[in-house]
Amino acid sequence: MTVTETARESVAAALEQEKVLSHLHPEGSFLVEDHPVPTGREEIWRFTPLKRLRGLHQDADLSGLLVAAEADVPAGVVLERLGADSPLKGSSGYVPTDRISARAWAAATVGYGLTIPAEADLADPIVVTVTGTGTEVASATHAVITAGPHSRATVVVKYVGSATLADNVEIVVGDGAQLTVVSIDDWADDAVHIGHRHARVGRDATFRHIDVSFGGDVVRHDSTADYSGPGGSVEMLGLYFADEGQFIEHRLFVDHNQPKTKSHVVYKGALQGEGAHTVWIGNVLIRKVAEGIETYEENRNLVLTDGCRADSVPNLEIETGEIEGAGHASATGRFDDQQLFYLRSRGIEESEARRLVVHGFFNDLIRKIGVPEIEKQLLETVEAELEKTV
């Protein structure tokens, strides 16, 4: 193959990518005015309680400096403040897909860049703690996490405290890198967090995103991934627990824009208490170029009490017939009476039996995380959530 042919092919491929008009793939724009104030009738907003967003989706002041990030990083890893004009910004290829994200992009004056050098092999997770200190003024932040080619690392981002936050997190996974990002929303009860995360996954790279949401009043995460080369693999695991009055929404979009790529998505949630509401939207697009890909997405919800609502919508859009495998599953259910009966028939009290079943529901997922300290912490968090009602 000559150089010109290759060039022509990649131009053709680029054109092909652009002409996809997918309903799963809203046209992005950096300009806030390209994203009108949502009314709540739009597909991407129809589940979200806009009234509780404190104007993030309208024109609320985003100049708050009430969120700070802190981390201890090992030698070689670069942690820097991310100014509004940092060259890192935009390196994942992300273009804001909704008004809040575009507003946060324009307004973010604080944030961090975390760069793991090529071929670094980090045994211990890097923990970034994002602390909110007030909800009076909304804050906007921007973060860029970059894993150099063939590096291996785990980054844990913990959100704690009180805040009204809109943030964009870009993740760039270099060729052959293995990056795990664990995001834990452990906010105080009054926090509102609308977060966008986008990962661009390099050739033969592995990206794992583990998204854990427990706290906050309204939490909505748009997590998206695409590929910058063939052979990349994305695993997205999610675990959420919504209590009385709490709203937690996860919108996922995996864009199989390269051949031989993989995605595996499993989100599990439990709901308890009046008005607990969760939403899971799992969108997967398999483009024409994306031959030989494999994708699977699954969402399961366990409804523990009356008065809860779990919405779950998997969408798979396939534009090529040449795929290895594609599937999805979604189920929302109450406690399984047979399971409870079986446990109780062995002398185990009802409350304890319920605890076992809920732990069991999450255990398989928690065991997949592969970061022992996080696994242990999550088991404890599940336990603490259960103490609240069950």
Added chain:
Amino acid sequence: MSTLEIKDLHVTVDTEDGAKEILKGVDLVIKDGETHAIMGPNGSGKSTLAYSIAGHPKYTVTQGSITLDGVDVLAMTVDERARAGLFLAMQYPVEVPGVSVSNFLRTAKTAIDGEAPKLRTWVKDVNAAMERVKMDTAFATRNVNEGFSGGEKKRHEIVQLELLNPKVAVLDETDSGLDIDALKIVSEGVNRFREQGDRGVLLITHYTRILRYIKPDFVHVFVAGQIAEQGGPELAEQLEAEGYDKYVTAAATA
């Protein structure tokens, strides 16, 4: 010394067309040390009896009583019944995703005894109980009954029987789905339980073959929600030769 006494038991199940009576007056007394076999055709209500003793919420007792050593079993919750000394080995043991066998067994043992078992001896006890029924001890780390074969599920029920060591065990078709080797292994487990001398067993079965390994003291023929006939072990032999036909016909014309 313990006695399970069932008197004039009537039980209904909720169906789309309202409550349907399945048990129509069952009388049965199991004294300690006794093994009673209940045999009957499909759909005669054997599992309903077993579940009613254990307190499954699907079944409603409309008349009659069940007592254990004179104490009202029907007033107890499912778990209270187990702690009082009743055990049900289920015809179709339930899968519990994400809960390991070892965690399950330890939690159950703790609940039954009212205190956690001594860690050091407990692990040995669990391994020994598994080895006795030729279950690989690796099963301890697997999720309860998940992906177990039919035979493995039944062995797991016997492991629980041995570890929890109830006063009265109700075994609902523990023999079904077992090959001959597994049948022997499971029967040996039940016999070890019986050899303690003061344990009651209610052995529900559809076939006579398990009675070659577990010798019952009494045999009851269960048809259409009632005991149609009772006798000694010879009744099993008669059923082996003649089947249930004569009882089923009698019940249908009654």
